[in-house]
Amino acid sequence: MKAAVLRSFGSPLAIETVTDPVIGTGEVVVDVVATRVLSYANEVFSGERNYLLELPAVPGPGAIGRVRAVGPDATHLAVGDWVYCDPTFRSRDDAISPDITLQGWSAGGEGGLRLQRHFRHGSFAEQTLVPTENVKRIGTIDAVHAPAWCALGTCLVPYGGFLAARLQAGETVLVSGATGNFGSAAVAVALAMGARCVVAPGRDERVLADLGRRFGHRVRPVRLSGNEEDDRRRMREAADGPIDCVIDLMPPSVSATTVRAAVMTVRPYGRVALMGGVGMLGGPGLELPYPWIMRECITIHGVWMYPPEATLGLVGMIRAGLLPLDLFEVTTFDLDHVNEAVAHAAANGGPFKMTILQPA
DSSP: OEEEEBOSTTSOOEEEEOOOOOOOTTEEEEEEEEEEEOTTHHHHHHTTTOOOOOSSBOOOOOEEEEEEEEOTTOSSOOTTOEEEEOOEEEOSSOSSSOOEEETTTEEOHHHHHHHHHHSOOOSSBSEEEEEGGGEEEOOOOOGGGHHHHTHHHHHHHHHHHHHHTTOOTTOEEEEETTTSHHHHHHHHHHHHTTOSEEEEEESOHHHHHHHHHHHGGGEEEEEOOSOHHHHHHHHHHHHTSOOOEEEEOOOTTSOHHHHHHHHTTSOTTOEEEEOSOTTTTSSOOOOOOHHHHHHTTOEEEEOOSOOTTHHHHHHHHHHTTSSOGGGSEEEEEEGGGHHHHHHHHHHSOSTTEEEEEEOO
16 A cells, blocks of 8 residues: 655655555554644654654554454444544553553553554555554545544544543633644534633634634633733633633643643632643643642643543534534645645644645
8 A cells, every 4th residue: 555654753754655454353444535634743753742653654643534344353343434543542451551652643651652563554544554442433424524524633632631621511611722723623622512611812813813703702812911920810800700621732832831820720629631732842840839739629630632432422513513524624635745735734733724634
């Protein structure tokens, strides 16, 4: 099959012919119809992000595709099914503390690397090999809509954070990083889950205005000044009531003080989901006050990705019209132009924008 191969960090992806995946028990082969090119893919491929990814490898986390072949233990999946390939692979031999690897992207420690070595190749290829439990049926779709369905991969990340933080309908949410790609998706997901309102802080006035235009009075944009105390006060005022839940999706380049200003807006007994990149590139940590966490009974969740069942809930919201896929502006590339796609994603990584690769 044809695939895009990363042979060394800092080099362009090479279009090569690689061996077709060989199916085993507990595995499924999927024909890749569409897959996201993340806005920071160039930072992963250059080595700047310092992700655990053994090379050479076919990168690419997750895909929309059709089942080509199933293993002997599959009882529901059938050849031809439209599916989402969930890239969050978990080891099967420890249900309490499984090792995790993100397919074709990053491993979580040595155990994750062992998973990565078996499921080495990601979705920047005509076919991909996926654990059976990671192949999620999405129902019948028209092939022309496959790129739009890649929004699942973007929306699942904040959805996982909200599930961990037990977001309930009628609650008030603050999205730290609301003007970014994952953060803007978090605004849409929170509203789809029934949030009363979403406080959306950021520095880009144009994007803040666009969020207000898209979603109306339930979104409360707040322009950040960089002064921690002042920003915290104005975020609380915008909420017009207690903030029940804060989710942080800020990238590694953002300062810890900016994240802390948002996190500490949460009410007593409130919940915080940390999914961003503070400290990944060095520098100070978040440094939340112990007395504040303890005396105000704050629950803080570290969340990497989302639980296995999350895809089914999100597909249900899309099918119900609660989370419209036409929110997202899609630009597509074929596999031969993968490096152009990576450059395009880096230059166009704003809210509700997706760069999509179509290998098949």
